[in-house]
Structure formats: C-alpha cells, structure tokens
Amino acid sequence: MKIFEEIESEVQSYARSFPRVFHKAKGEFLYDEEGQQYLDFLAGAGTLNYGHNNPLFKEKLLDYIHEDGITHGLDLHTRAKGDFLETFNEKILKPRNLEYVVQFTGPTGTNAVEAAMKLARNVTGRENIIAFTNGFHGVSLGALAATGNSHHRNAAGVSLNGTSRMPYDGYLGDDIDTNAYLDKVLSDSSSGIDHPAAVIVETVQGEGGINTASFAWLKNLEQVCRKHEVLLIIDDIQAGCGRTGTFFSFEEAGIKPDIVTLSKSLGGYGLPFAMVLIRPDLDQWKPGEHNGTFRGNNFAFVTAKAAIDHYWSDDKFSNEIKRKGDYVSKRLASIVEQYGEGNFTARGRGMFQGINCINGELAGKITRSAFKKGLVIETSGADDQVVKFLCPLIISDENLKKGIDIVEQAIKEVCAKENTIPEEVNYFDNEHLDQLGNE
Ligand SMILES: *Cc1c(COP(=O)(O)O)cnc(C)c1O
Secondary structure (H helix, E strand, C coil): CCHHHHHCCCCCCHHHHCCCCEEEEEECEEEECCCCEEEECCHHHHCCCCCECCHHHHHHHHHHHHCCCCCCCCCCCCHHHHHHHHHHHHHHHHHHCCCCEEEECCCCHHHHHHHHHHHHHHHHCCCCEEEECCCCCCCCHHHHCCCCCHHHHCCCCCCCCCEEEECCCCCCCCCCCHHHHHHHHHHCCCCCCCCCCEEEECCEECCCCCEECCHHHHHHHHHHHHHCCCEEEEECCCCCCCCCCCCCCCHHHCCCCCEEEECHHHHCCCCCCCEEEECHHHCCCCCCCCCCCCCCCHHHHHHHHHHHHHHCCCCHHHHHHHHHHHHHHHHHHHHHHHHCCCCEEEEEECCEEEEEECCHHHHHHHHHHHHHCCEECEEECCCCCEEEECCCCCCCHHHHHHHHHHHHHHHHHHHHHHCCCCCCCCCCCHHHHHHHCCC
C-alpha cells in the first residue's frame, strides 16, 4: 500500500523489517492482507504473552462492550477497575507476600517509569537515579535519561539529566561483581556519584540484548540499596507477566523491590495499560500530582483480570513456561554448539532468550532469512546483534519447535553462504543504517 510511504513518518521501525500489510492475527500467528501466515516470535515486543486475540479474553471484552460497560472514566472508580484490583491483590500480590498500592498511569510503559522515578525523587528529596549500562526504560525524557541506547538518547534534543550509569551484571566479565563498585561509590563521599534516590533495573534487559542478571547479583543489589537507603525500582515491563517463568521476574531472586513498573502484557489482550506498584509508606503522592487522561484502561481492566483468573490462579501456567523455556535453552545450546565457532552464544531465562551473534549484520541476515521462511523475529542489543526469541507464552509445542527450526535453518544457510563472517560493521553502509532504526 502506497499510503504508508506517502504520509507515515520516517520514524517507523518494525514496519521496515517486516514490509507487509498485516491484517489478522490469532494465537501465535499473524496474517498479511494476502492471507500469508507468519509465526510471530516478536509478539509485540513482549506485549502478547497470551497470544493474539486470546479467545478467553475476547469473549469477556465483547460481553463488557455489549453491556455498555464504561470505556473511559479518567481515574473514576469503575466496577471493572475494582474487579481487577481485587483479582490482582488476591491472586498475584497476596500469594507472593507482596504488599503494594497500585498507581494507574498513562497506558504506556514509559509513563509508568516516569511516575516511578518522580515518586522516588519526591519521597527521598534526592535527584540522582542509578541506571545500568544497556538498560531500556522508555523514550520520554525522564525515562530516556535512564535508557542507555545512544540512538534513542541522541533524539532527545536536550540534555538528559538526573541519572548516573553503573555497570550491569556481567558488563565487565563474568568474574567481576559490579555491585561491589556500586557499593564503593555510594560509600565514598568523594566518588562524584550523588547519593541517589533510587536504582532502576531490569532483571533481564530486553531491548539491551537479553542480558540476564543472576539471582545472586539481584540479591546483592537489594542489599546495597538497603545499606545506603536507596529505593529499588524493578522495571518489569518486558520481563514481567510470566516471560521469565514467574509472574514477576524477580520472584525467584527472593527480593522485594520498593517500586515495580508493569505494562506490555499486563492488559493481556495487547491493550495499552501500565501501572506502578508502590510500597505503601512510599505512596506520598498528592491528589492528581501525576495524572493523565488515559489512566487505567477499562477494557484492559477486563482483559487483565481475565488473564490473571485464567493463567495465574495456580502454578500450571508458570510450570508450562518453565518447561517450554527449558526446551528453548536446549535448542539454542545445540544451535550454538553446531554453528557457533565463536560467532554465537545463547543467553536469557525462561521464555526470554536469544542468540547473541558476533555483530548486528549477521543477526540481521538471520532474521531477514527467517522472515522469508514465514517467521517474524527481531533483534535487540547495542548493535542489534541479538536474535530475540519472544514468542507468545501460550504457543503450542509444535509451533515453538517450528519457529526454532526456521531460525536454525536460517543460521545454517547464512553461515554456509558467508563461510567467513565479516569482522567489522561498516557504519556507512545503508543496510546497517536501516537496521539502526529497527528497535
Ligand atoms: C518497552 C519497555 C519500556 C517502555 O514501554 P513503552 O510502552 O514503549 O513506553 C520500559 N521499560 C522496559 C523494560 C521495556 O521493555
């Protein structure tokens, strides 16, 4: 369709990697206008954990619309909101011994991050927030200051203030505990790092290239935060809602963050929805201080409740994710063993895994080849060098196998064609410039 070239902005990114007009979707499949079927290993960058048009949620949503349920209500109390909060409290918070109050922000992840950072600063009276190398927290100015990626940062047009950058787990090699450095600079009044309000961190960095923090590192980070009276914010926007195998990605690390941000798959149906979980004594907001027209999406309350009722009332779904995650681990390890030779390594946790390629050019060739074979799969990381497996968690075993088979075949072909893999990326080559936009 010509219209996209005519009047849609150059800012498009995913559309460049998958130049088709998509029309329908169901479960783990996307369909283009011509009816061509694609297996979806992008899944809205982690927004479609329960698949496209999940029939369980669709029925609830259609009933709600038929009954003229509230669609928009600012932050008014609605039945749908109340029912969601009850379910979230009973089935998610209480069984995990977590006590939080819930703030509904504007319906994007970045708005939840803005609220979390603002609150941490207001409560502590400190400005600085520690963020990590390769972290991604959104692209509105406050959140962008915590995001590492220079492509995104350079678009800001103003200086990005109020954050300090620390090395993430593994950044300096496997043997170096980067928390020791954080602890040291926070202990040293002449380190040049202002005493921070909070630390904001992803347990697995999604956009940053599936960098995975160990449970020990996360536990340590919590201790360093407690020692220096710094708040711990877990940005669980991509890693949460089951992606790593548990509802919250930090559960198995045994930590209790002070603030948690959630969005992406929270609404269940792919509807925009975001919220901030706040330790009750930190909820020092004054009425309306952080507002927004679309705070809490009533359609998303309905589908988010349905998602929790159906998938999180017991540990069946969690066990399923872990089982599938183990399968992905095995397959990726075997691919790396067969074709690796220093060019590939596997990384990730649960259903949040990827293959790290030696450079973005190679990763791009693999994902383009996979797309020709009917698989939608993207890259992430500083140089788009990580092929990111992010299929819906509800995917059938058969299609999970099929998707990985396609990537394996693509790798085989790309490696055979290359024989020698290019050592360096030419930054002036147009193909690479195109890729830079694809995040
Ligand atoms: C996607 C993402 C965000 C930003 O969410 P938007 O809805 O794109 O604003 C923030 N943090 C993490 C970890 C994310 O993956």
